Amino acid sequence: SMSFDNRWALRRVPGRIHLAFDLGGKRIVYAYIRKGACSAFKQVLGYHPSESIDTVAQQYRYVGGPYDAALFVWRDPVERLVSLYKSKIIERRGAQGMIEACERVLGHVPADFDEFVDFAVGMPDPHCWTQYSHLRRMRYTHAIPMGGLHEAMVALVGEEHASAFASPVNASRDIHVDVSEATRNKIARCYVDDYRMIRRIKAAG
Numbered sequence: 001s002m003s004f005d006n007r008w009a010l011r012r013v014p015g016r017i018h019l020a021f022d023l024g025g026k027r028i029v030y031a032y033i034r035k036g037a038c039s040a041f042k043q044v045l046g047y048h049p050s051e052s053i054d055t056v057a058q059q060y061r062y063v064g065g066p067y068d069a070a071l072f073v074w075r076d077p078v079e080r081l082v083s084l085y086k087s088k089i090i091e092r093r094g095a096q097g098m099i100e101a102c103e104r105v106l107g108h109v110p111a112d113f114d115e116f117v118d119f120a121v122g123m124p125d126p127h128c129w130t131q132y133s134h135l136r137r138m139r140y141t142h143a144i145p146m147g148g149l150h151e152a153m154v155a156l157v158g159e160e161h162a163s164a165f166a167s168p169v170n171a172s173r174d175i176h177v178d179v180s181e182a183t184r185n186k187i188a189r190c191y192v193d194d195y196r197m198i199r200r201i202k203a204a205g
Contacts, residue, residue: 002205004072004143004197006135015136016129017053020062021045024157029062031072033134034127035080037149039169049169050094069156071142073149074131074198077191078184082177084127085116090175101125114183121190132193143201 017032023044030041032053039049047056075083088095089102089110101124102109102116110116120128144152153162188195 002143002145002201004135004140004201004204007137007139009135009137016134017057018062018136019045019057019060020065020067021060024161026068026157027066028156029067029070031070031134031136031140032057033072033074033131034129035084036073036075036131037146037165037169040149040165043169044164069142070138070140071144071152071156072131072135072140073144073146074194074201075146076198077131077194078179078187079146080131081117081120081128081187082113082179084120085110085113085177086173086175088127089116091173098125098127113177114180117183117186121186130191130193132197135197 019030019032019041021028021030021044032038032041038053042049042051042053042056045056045060087093088098092099099109102119105119105122105124106115110119123129142152142156150162150165153165156162
């Protein structure tokens with residue numbers, strides 16, 4: 001499994017919510033990143049995917065102490081934004097806050113993915129924040145690519161306890177979204193921290 005050592009991060013590391021829980025006899029710390037399999041982790045902890053992270057964190061927030069594994073799930077930034085666009089703009093699932101932010105920033109709901117990215121790169125909504133900005137100054141034992149989550153969890157906690165990760169929870173419908181070259185470049189510029197993080201993870205793996 002690939003790890004990611006963020007102990008020597010040069011810049012300010014905001015570090016957002018981390019959860020701690022026991023699964024399959026292991027103490028696990030999980031960096032909560034929106035659109036990064038968070039629904040599956042909520043489900044494992046007994047919450048509906050639509051439950052607010054603040055509610056989950058009331059019971060499971062990590063405040064320090066020993067653990068067996070510290071993990072986060074990462075995905076390609078373009079893929080993550082496409083998934084966000086599908087669920088919030090096309091399917092309108094739990095999208096009220098996002099729609100309101102779009103109307104505030106753009107004056108209307110984005111007509112296509114390019115326009116959505118124009119909105120997202122301003123980071124006006126927590127779903128749009130870089131994945132890297134969620135991490136703390138610590139060593140993550142498991143930096144798990146989205147597509148390898150089930151396999152990684154089986155290795156960590158065993159087949160039975162990893163069953164919740166076997167199929168995607170809250171997955172977007174299979175709708176094709178065109179991504180223009182200009183939009184790809186814009187994402188590459190604005191999510192440079194994520195691309196740098198992914199390169200480091202792959203190099204270490």
